[in-house]
Amino acid sequence: MEIHLNSKKLKRSIIAAFAVLLLPLASMAQFTISGTVSQTNGNLPGASIRIKGKTTGTNADANGNYKISNLKAGSYTLSASFIGYKSIEKIITLSSDENINFTLEQSALLADEVTVRATRANEKSATTYKNIGKAEIEENNFGQDLPFILNNTPGVVVTSDAGAGVGYTGIRIRGSDASRVNVTVNGIPYNDSESQGTFWVNMPDFASSVDNIQIQRGVGISTNGAGAFGGSLNIQTLSSSEIPYAEINNSFGTFNTLKNTVKVGTGLIDNKWSFDGRLSRIKSDGFIDRGASDLKSYFLSGAYHGKNDLLRVNVFSGTEETYQAWNGVPEAKLRGDLEGLKEHYNNNLEYLYYTKADSLNLFNSDNRTYNQFTYKDQVDNYKQNHYQALYAKQFSEHFSFNGALHYTDGEGYFEEYKNSQKFTKYGLPNVVVGGTTITKTNLVRRRWLDNDFYGFTYAFNYQPQSDLNFTLGGAYNQYRGKHFGEITWAEHASTAANDHHYYDGKGNKDDFNTFGKINYNPTAQLSLFADLQYRNVAYKISGTDKNRKALDFNNNYNFFNPKVGATYFMNEQSNAYASFSVANKEPNRDDFTNLKEGLPNPKAERLNNVEAGYRFKDDRFNAGANVYGMFYKDQLIFTGEINEYSDAYRQNVDKSYRIGLELDASYTISSHFAVNANAAFSKNKIKNYIDYVSEYDANFDLINVQATTYKNPDISFSPNTVVFGELVYKPLAGLAVALQSKYVSKQFMDNTQNESRKLDAYWVNNARLGYNFSLKGIKNINVALLANNILNKKYESNGYTYSSIYPWATVTENFYFPQAGTNFLLSLNLNF
Template structure:
């Protein structure tokens, strides 16, 4: 009877218990503009948290009836604390007042294209990056954006990776981090292996295609990546991000932040490690990095210090796979020495200050310092002593002129300088910015023999070559826009001055002492015509110049030094944005004068350097659209149709003869209107995302790249075949008590097991009248997977 009455009592009380838990929901808006504040945080005194969605809607279930304290916060707004009494489910809307805290966006505004500017660009948000961030490098996370082709030496997207935009390689893509140049001053490339897991610390990226707006650092000759690191978090947080999968790939990352302390201070940090064996045999990576940031938010001012560093040890796979191995052993790596590795560390320091003087004038300035040092180690057999400045050995009756050895080739450098920008907006029609930068690079190149079968007269840590380089880069730009009814006019003028000097002896023991001084003027003009509030038409004309790189100088003389390149870029486009559609279409005409390409020609010092081709061009049409087919289904598409041509190309091939392969000269071949190397005529991507429930999304990511040639001869025997690759991505998010969010992810790459290569190189020679061509390729991974578990507190 006791159990019966207990059960009867519980049954009677059950409806009351159920009704004692209610739902609190509502909308968070800007008190002035009435716009929804997506991401605003609502916290209940029982520990439950809800973040407002894209429409500003928050919702908290299973709230006990009674009196509660709730707090609402959002970056850039004054927080609110409220007391409410709940007896049943309620809708409670909240409006927040903007605060005087200066937004982090002002740091990069000076070098970015605005929403309606006459520039072709794509913005990538933190959420977009996070969905795809399973530990692969940044180029792979940007692979679905227009005109981008990514590739990896190791084949799995970890380690040495790169991307091309409109066929232009890393040396022609300007990269800035918080407005500070990242490209290497000498090679002009960007090496993502030195920034492992940097994507986790990125808030957003703007990808400009073509010349784009004036920026700091090297001139953009195909595109720009303008990267902004993390902004102020609205609350303290701790995140543990973990992923792993095929080829023993594993990523671990710890992220912490304080949110705003006493309304003034904020600190954020990240510690990461990524390891992978790579798809190619022995193409392993061991990558470590950290990111630390501290900020002071004053009334209308912001002071931020960023310190970040990356260190990498990567087994070399940069020679690729010979063509004859692709069908029998596509994971082949010709290196077998157990420490055939690349080792490098790069430390970055940024001090950024921004100030809003009034509602019309604002400014920002930054000091930066980067220290890099490292080496690659390699085993070389049968090396002539003379190549290392060593004497021939005479032991008894034996003459020894060659030896097996292990060498290290070092790079140690410093890059430092300052950037600034002042913005003046007297009214809603006029926007003017004056900005610029001064940077210096100081770098040493040297080599050591750390082991030799026969050491000759070499000693421990002797340097068999040493040369140093010094480069200054100064630029100043002024840009402005003026709105006249439905037309916005745009002008951007930049002056850039470069001084480059180096001395000493290079790895071939040649004296490389030279200096050069260059001055460039880069004008840009354009307009945007606003058809209606949802769509606009734009057109622009821009000029860019670019200096030769280190090798172009060191392996030539002042008599054969190549000339700088010039690019004239015309962009014509249309943009439309509706609730269910965001789309753009543009035509580009990029005409090069004196573009630098490899021809195989030997110059007066015996070097194979890039040569200027008088006329070449890239013309194309780019399409980019995202359709909201339904609340649960979306489809993002990109397509680029292009022609990329060298009007007149001359190829030089070395000729040899006799049993000792004596060099006898070069054969000259002339071509007309050939394709520029690594420039596919079509690049397309598709992302179909389906969200059956709010917490779960499944997406199919597809990429098609048409054939590409390995050189500028349009020879079908020297090409990369077209490829069509599909990836499957699953993301599931939920929360538990005490855990803000639990994110589960699965990424299955190349689900149809496409065998393809996305990069390579070629060279030819002639022996006794018979031509021989060697093609090397970088195969990409077959079907593989990565899983992730991210915990947010």
């Protein structure tokens, strides 16, 4: 009996020992949560499923099914959400594979996302895109302009005139500049109607009022405003918070950069009303000498949330005063080439270096921070006010509408000091003093732009069944721009008063578009997409330009932009897509005003865009790969020639193209480590390019133009390789450290593919540290540090070049925009 009892005890002890030994293995076991997300009348493809407090999550496939794998045993809070539906959370204890289904009810309040849905791509759109959420925007927002927050996305290259990301900044996507990147704010066009560019300096600290951004590369889907020839930035401003909040955000850093932001919100009042506001100030001396910026802005928003509708009114404004740093640094100055600098000085003595102060500035200033301008008020001064009324209505679960009315008022000037200007250049009589006729004077002038932009956008969405969706949308916008110049001071005063306009020009532009889209799923795995857009542009330019040349252009364009594509869902985690799109684009104002006499008017451009890609996404690994071909007809490019007023101009080239491969991936290695990376490899060519160089006699009068033909040169400012990588380390709760690295290959500054006219390749490394914690009375405190260019790389991200032929030599001048070395931004953000 005793032996039997002892054997039982021994058996129990052995079992217990094995259980103890197996506990760590059990805790390391990997489990799966799967299920379906549905609503009253069917499943919800694309619904978001997330694990609260973690980056883990996925989206429902075309059948509404989802799966999250590789989860350890433990307790989790699982949430399911979809636009226009109430979110649901479920708490589960995971010790084996689980099947969790969600049934979502329509929300009593419409989500703000419906205001941009018509111009947003999704997994069924068969196009190449990337979504950037609020958290990522906030992590990277230290007061630099929005392009620098987007710098970590595929195929993007950014630049800053002042060298540190504050003031005049630019962005290129797939080598295409700002005039070819369509920007909308809540579906409303933002690009300037005439230059077609986007001036981020007019939107200081706008990132603090942004909820999310979608970047569509290539033509993308139909949107409002300027034609997308490289990409689109679709920006949605902040959505309403359900609870009241207040935030104080401050940043300070190198070059006396300072950002102060205050944000407040009421939350939902009576479950119907909400009000939000932001006030910001950004100041910076800039890396470049005198490259200072003084920027102010505000954002106000009020919304009414009905049971089936949403009305939101946004009023926001930006005021900027920025010292001009847009002439760059001469190459000889940048390289420390004294003999070359003397040659540059002598070649430009008549145009740039009139005074002793100009000469001393050229030879004595720092090679990388040199700024040609020394006049104390050589500033760009501009203010822009925006008014938006957004409305969305859910008529039924199948039919909805959203639309907007908008008005933008812009007014400002840039001021400059000019030496030895002929009175006749300004339409003024010469001055006679003591019997001596004076034909030239030193003066200060202002070139003004006073413009109004207004119109409406609309979109109807009809989804009769879960596998079929129609959208009908469009917009009508009018632009009225006034361009004029004033002389505010002259050493020798002529007959004109201070408010005399020495030139007056107008630009009137009417832009109408309408588009229809359809998504159809003939099977659970296949989604077909079609998008047809018609756009009409009427553009009239009249009056005189800045050189007092008569302007009389009246152009009307009719564009048809079809897009078709298909997406195949292989399983819950992966899909492949392919699409073909057409875009057309009208010339900009400078293409007409800078046109040399006797040359034909510029033609509209056409782009045929092919995209194909593969996407994979699970709870830890997210990856995408795509190939593209962008084939241009009559693309407008800079020819290398300047007109009689030294203005560069563009002419159409018959055929050119961009082809490339883009990769984008993120991987959560563990709860402590994550990796993000992307790469873009491309070939960007003009099939036949004619370069024009002006020839002058000894008196600097134009006598001839020499033409040289190049076969298959690279398109300017189009790097063949752009690579980004980021390692994120979270050693403990609330603390994150990120190391970022970006490589941009060489870029040519003109279309001759000449090695002597290029931007060198550069590799820049940044580090970001953030720590979140809370104290009594403060919901969250965030302390963050951004260290830019930690290896102090000396590089230039932008530049320009031009050549001239003289009896004694052919002279090529290169100018560069150096970027700052190692610099820091420290932020303290308080959330209440």
